[in-house]
Amino acid sequence: MDSLRRHAPVGNDVIWHARRLHGAGLVAVGTCKPMGPPDAEGRAPCSAAWHPRPCDRAGKRPLLADYPRWAARGPSFADVESSLRVWAPCNLALVAVGVLVVIEADSPDADAELASLGGAELASAPAREARSGRGRAYVFRAPPGVNVPNGARRGTSGAVDVRGTGGLLVVPPSRHVSGHVYAWLPGRAVGDCAAGGARRTALAARAADSQASACTHGSGRRRHGRRLDHRRG
Numbered sequence: 001m002d003s004l005r006r007h008a009p010v011g012n013d014v015i016w017h018a019r020r021l022h023g024a025g026l027v028a029v030g031t032c033k034p035m036g037p038p039d040a041e042g043r044a045p046c047s048a049a050w051h052p053r054p055c056d057r058a059g060k061r062p063l064l065a066d067y068p069r070w071a072a073r074g075p076s077f078a079d080v081e082s083s084l085r086v087w088a089p090c091n092l093a094l095v096a097v098g099v100l101v102v103i104e105a106d107s108p109d110a111d112a113e114l115a116s117l118g119g120a121e122l123a124s125a126p127a128r129e130a131r132s133g134r135g136r137a138y139v140f141r142a143p144p145g146v147n148v149p150n151g152a153r154r155g156t157s158g159a160v161d162v163r164g165t166g167g168l169l170v171v172p173p174s175r176h177v178s179g180h181v182y183a184w185l186p187g188r189a190v191g192d193c194a195a196g197g198a199r200r201t202a203l204a205a206r207a208a209d210s211q212a213s214a215c216t217h218g219s220g221r222r223r224h225g226r227r228l229d230h231r232r233g
C-alpha cells in the first residue's frame, strides 16, 4: 500500500483495530500513548510532544483537538489511517457520535449495577474487558431521537460513566498508564457483535442517570468522597 511506504509503521495493530471499527460504522481517533510508568498522581510521559510533561491524562488525551466535529463528518478510513500513522505510536479511542453511546463501569459494583439494568441486551453488546479493580465498558446504539446525556459517576454505585456525543472510549490495542493493555471480551469486540440492544440500552443509560439524580437528594456523597454531579434540567 502506498500509505505504508509513505509513513512510518505504527508498530502495533492500532490500524487493524481502527479499520475494524470503521467497518462497523464507527469512528476512532488517536489518543496519546503512555511512554513510562506513572508518578504518584497518575501522570506519565506520553507520546505527544505537545502534551504537558508529564501528561496528566496519558493514554487518554485525544490527538485531534476538534475530534467531535471531525468524527461527526464521518471521515474516510484513509483519513483515519493517515492520522494514526502521523501520530504513531499512539493509543486508539472510539468516538461516541450520532446515536452511539458508551457506558463504562468504573468499579465491580458498577458492573453489577449495569448488568441488572441492561439485562440480556447488555450481556450481548460489544464490551471492553475490565482492568483490575474496575468494570467493563459497553458500546450501544441509542434509538434515533433519544438523547443520552454525558454523565460521570452516575448510578447507585457512583461509578457509572455514560458518554454520548463527543465522548471517548479508549479501546484495544491501547495501553493504560498502569501498563494494562485493553482488550475486548472474547467474541464481544465491535465487529463481532452488533452495537445494538437499542431500546434496553437507552433505558439502561437513562436509569443509570436518574438513579444518580435520586442519590443526589440522599447522602449527596459518593464512595471515595466524590461529589455527585447534579443533573441538568
Ligand SMILES: [Zn+2]
Residues within 6 Å of the ligand: 032, 033, 046, 047, 048, 051, 052, 055, 056, 057, 058, 059, 061
Ligand atoms: Zn498525553
